Amino acid sequence: MADRTATYSFDTLLIHGGLEPGPAGATTVPIVQSSAFAQATAEELEDIFRGRKPGQVYTRVGNPTTESLEKRLALLDGGQTAIATASGMAAITTAVMTIVRSGDEILASSSLFGGTFSLFRDTLSSYGISTTFVDPTDLDAVRNGINDRTRLVFVETIGNPKMDVPDIPAIALIARAAGIPLLVDATVTTPCLARGCDLGADIVIHSTSKFINGTGSTIGGAIVDLGRFDWQSDKFPHFETFYKKYRAFAFTARARKLVHKDFGACAAPMNSFLLAEGVETLSLRMERHCANARKLAQFLQAHDRVRWVNYPGLEDSPYHQVAKKLYADKFGGVLTFGLADKAEAFRFINGLRLAKNLANIGDAKTLVIHPASTICSDFGPEEKSLMGVGEEMVRVSVGIEAINDIIEDFDFALNNL
Numbered sequence: 001m002a003d004r005t006a007t008y009s010f011d012t013l014l015i016h017g018g019l020e021p022g023p024a025g026a027t028t029v030p031i032v033q034s035s036a037f038a039q040a041t042a043e044e045l046e047d048i049f050r051g052r053k054p055g056q057v058y059t060r061v062g063n064p065t066t067e068s069l070e071k072r073l074a075l076l077d078g079g080q081t082a083i084a085t086a087s088g089m090a091a092i093t094t095a096v097m098t099i100v101r102s103g104d105e106i107l108a109s110s111s112l113f114g115g116t117f118s119l120f121r122d123t124l125s126s127y128g129i130s131t132t133f134v135d136p137t138d139l140d141a142v143r144n145g146i147n148d149r150t151r152l153v154f155v156e157t158i159g160n161p162k163m164d165v166p167d168i169p170a171i172a173l174i175a176r177a178a179g180i181p182l183l184v185d186a187t188v189t190t191p192c193l194a195r196g197c198d199l200g201a202d203i204v205i206h207s208t209s210k211f212i213n214g215t216g217s218t219i220g221g222a223i224v225d226l227g228r229f230d231w232q233s234d235k236f237p238h239f240e241t242f243y244k245k246y247r248a249f250a251f252t253a254r255a256r257k258l259v260h261k262d263f264g265a266c267a268a269p270m271n272s273f274l275l276a277e278g279v280e281t282l283s284l285r286m287e288r289h290c291a292n293a294r295k296l297a298q299f300l301q302a303h304d305r306v307r308w309v310n311y312p313g314l315e316d317s318p319y320h321q322v323a324k325k326l327y328a329d330k331f332g333g334v335l336t337f338g339l340a341d342k343a344e345a346f347r348f349i350n351g352l353r354l355a356k357n358l359a360n361i362g363d364a365k366t367l368v369i370h371p372a373s374t375i376c377s378d379f380g381p382e383e384k385s386l387m388g389v390g391e392e393m394v395r396v397s398v399g400i401e402a403i404n405d406i407i408e409d410f411d412f413a414l415n416n417l
Ligand SMILES: *Cc1c(COP(=O)(O)O)cnc(C)c1O
Pocket: 087, 088, 089, 090, 113, 115, 116, 156, 160, 185, 187, 188, 207, 208, 209, 210, 219, 220, 221, 361
């Protein structure tokens, strides 16, 4: 069905995309807080169950509030459908398990978000699904890492927290040539810096908990299906019946009818409402996040207590040129920097008065964390070094406060080391 909002510009889609007029003239999507949906007749319920008629049956499978959010998120990435999930990890698990089976392999970036790294290395390996990790900025390593059993490539637009920036369109060509889909976790960049359709991704993943929500109030995730991968392939015999019936929608159909429904990591209606509210201001917030991050990076680079700063927006970053090309001179709101050692990093964090010390990114508030002792503390030295995590490193998610207050806070803490 054609969506009347689909032709709007990106910034208008953020607010109006997929949004139907609400009851009594409401301008926000109604929170349909209902577990299940009654139909007048047994025939109608059968028709909805069998997909002969649109409608809702049970919130684990679908919900009107969540569906409204899904339509908007699909439009933002130029995708054909989206599935909202309980968290970003739920989105990754659901998308990957829709594609791979026991005995299959994944080719993944070695600088993934810790939760994804541990899902691939520890959890999925115990179900017979193994992962090869390669440096995603080394295209030969990506090409050579794919073998006959590889069924998908998984990368992040900007690695969290390594801040590396792979050339996604070039990786898309490699995946395409190998006949396997490219899954891109675009949490750090959001559709504001680049839409999934322009990056060449087949499936885009978002942890909507981060910038899309923007207020630190809600955990959520999304899987966007760009609808361009050809699932009719010897590599994907388990897609055959879905392909025959649903063609370009084969991935979404297999995810919705099997994995998402069976794993049950659905979005809660209240969370879908909060995410639909949050995403409206995404463009404005991302502009400020990016501008503030660039200014903070420059300030840190000039400070004599700071050993190094890693932000793709800095001209001496090895990732600057690729980021500039792919993300139109916006470099995101996350950066890392190094002090002398762990003790100094701890003293710095303890000396901050404005920035919060917690495990999140993408909040309006400035957030800091010492990754080595927290989100990456389960990993050994070798893995930490692959992920670009050192003991001396602090990660910052630069908020949208006035930049002078952020800089003053950092300056105060640095001068009191
Ligand atoms: C936070 C994050 C995730 C996981 O999302 P949750 O909503 O916390 O489950 C995945 N990928 C990246 C890049 C993230 O930053």
